[in-house]
Amino acid sequence: MSTTVKSAAVSHVGKIRANNQDSGYAGRQLFVVADGMGGHAGGDIASAIAVKRIMEADRPFTSAHDAEFALQSALVAANSLIAETVFDHPELTGMGTTVTAIVRVGNQLALAHIGDSRLYLYRSGVLEQVTVDHTFVQRLVDSGRITAEEAAVHPRRSVLMRVLGDVEASPEIDTAVVDIEPGDRWMLCSDGLSSYVTDEKIAAVLSSVPSPRDAAERLVRESLDQGAPDNVTVVIADIDKTGDSAANPPVLVGSAALPLEFAADPSRKALRLPTLLLHPLKALPEDSHFEPESDEFLQELIREDRRRATRRRVSWLVAVGLVIALIVTGLVVGYRWTQSRYYVGANGNTVAIFKGVQQSIGPISLSDVYEETSIRIDDLSTFEQQRVLDTISAPNLSSARSIISRLEDDSP
Template sequence: MATTIKSAAVSHVGRIRSNNQDSGYAGRQLFVVADGMGGHAGGDVASAIALKRIIEADRPFASAHDAEFALQSALLSANGLLAETVFDHPELTGMGTTATALLRVGDHVAIAHIGDSRLYLYRGGTLEQVTVDHTFVQRLVDSGRITQEEAAVHPRRSVLMRVLGDVDANPEIDTAVVETEPGDRWMLCSDGLSSYVSDDKIEAALRSVPSPKDAADRLVREALDQGAPDNVTIVIVDVDTTADSASSPPVTVGSAAMPLTFESTAEHKPLRLPTLLLHPLKAAQHEDSHFEPESDEYLRELIQEDKRRATRRRVAWLLAVGLIAALIVAALVVGYRWTQTRYYVGANGSTVAIYKGVQQSIGPLSLHEVFEETSIRVDSLSMFEQQRVVDTINADDLDDARSIITRLDGGTG
């Protein structure tokens, strides 16, 4: 049964922010949410730059795995663009953005994710969080040091371990390919929703409101009812099977929908590393906006994250080298076995012999050996045949080589 996409994207500045640092996109097959950070001077710029690069991937792909690679490449390219922008505009130092993207190819979707924006799947009455937050407290949860309930109220829950920006030249992007089914409802959102509206309320809205736009608007209202100090951006995607359904036109919301402008500010000072990984609003809720950890736990975890990333890259590099080496060895083995199916006639000292293999050698490895010796002396042959034997006579197979010997022997009788 043919399926189409119905989607909607909405973004709200929230009740406290003066500008919207989120960006969202609902395209033909691609859907993205990016949540910028870095203060008033940079968060909106970061999410807009990243989103405008990522939406270049909104095009057909031959397979979901091709789309997965394209999404990963788009996020890494966006990371490079942000670093270049900071280089040209030092006042934007410390800006960054999360990015969560979904790209549909047939009955599969490719996913790319970094940061704490989220992707949810509502299927068959059940809501599932598909992505994993790249936050300090999520790392504590994963290691068993705190519970999910404690994470929800942890004072450092806004600290990100991975972002796009000028923090890491080669950030690790989570990617996956999963199947999608008719009736699935996918939702991407910034943490302005997930941090203030419970999963139960999100599930209720996705279950009870058929229209993607109406469901997104209801969830924005839920966030506003909770105070919604942060920007709220939601993209909802329905996999539809109705005969009269039509794909929604592309929509861009948030800072990416506005003209991209930024100017140098003399008063703006570069932020220290821990602040770069904080959502600016939530950082401002602490007395010290430059966040110095009360213990060394955060810095230890950040160091461990760098070590884990370096280990993963080293393992990936070793696996790639091992695979290349294995392919080279396999090619050599196959090539050598092929040479041992070939035969030729040549001189073995003063007599004629049948050789197995080919005339070449690879370094010290000879690719030929005497297979059968004969009593035919080379100097007993005509000058023409002598030259042929010295130059070697290729044979189609062993029988052909023996036929050549028979002809040479007859010529000397």
């Protein structure tokens, strides 16, 4: 069955940012999302440069593997263009961008990916994240050191290990070729969506909104409704079962849709990439940042994570210790209170004064015989016999002895 691609691209500046550092492209067979970084005067330029260079790969390919190689080459070329731009405009030092891109070739997709923008596949009611985030916390998840739930609130979840920028001449880029099926819905997004909208909600929108444009706009609204401060960009590509040739025209969104402007600011201090700000976190006021993938830095992060884990364990142990101490204190206080009480009851065939209360905790009795008497239960009246067998409570020892005196008067 012949198929076409129905697509849409939507981008929004978000609720906090002054400018949109995201760029997106939905073409004939090529689809790209880039999330720029480097502050007000850098992130938008980096993502726009990358997307406009990668757009050149929106052309026919003889095979998906050729498209895969072309995408990888386009990302490397975009990386060089960003470095050249920084050389010509030093005030932009440190700008960079994530990129996730796919090209449809027949019944396959070629993809290239770097950073923490994402590619999702919605197929037969199931949503799958296809790409892997190039972040520090993802490294910890992959190594089994933390869970995905812990990664979502980890203080270092904003640290990117790989991006396009003016740091590495040959950045490591993930590439792959995957099969597609009629009815597939492929979605690319910046972390302005994935950091604020759950996978369950994304799947619900993709399953219930048939139009790619409407679905993309709905997902952007969902992100904004969650208070997302970051830019958010969504590109959706549907593998249309009908084979309708009326595919959507190519569209650019975000900073790539605007002219590039290099307004140098003499007062702007050139910053190195490891200290620059990226997209905001969903729970913390501080911004994300990029750190190059070096063993020294990675080991320092791991050591920091170990220290954090140790502090968490110590805090947990202290909390458990306090709870245990409170429980023990409560038990001691409660036991001492029980031992301030008395009652009169039967000790075999005679009457005795017991110290404690008429209760037990499992096999542990909370009372014992305090004073024995010579009063036989058989010598008491039927009424008093029943009272003794049921036990007679006394608030103190003096009251218990008064009860004994009355029973002695009742017995012959």
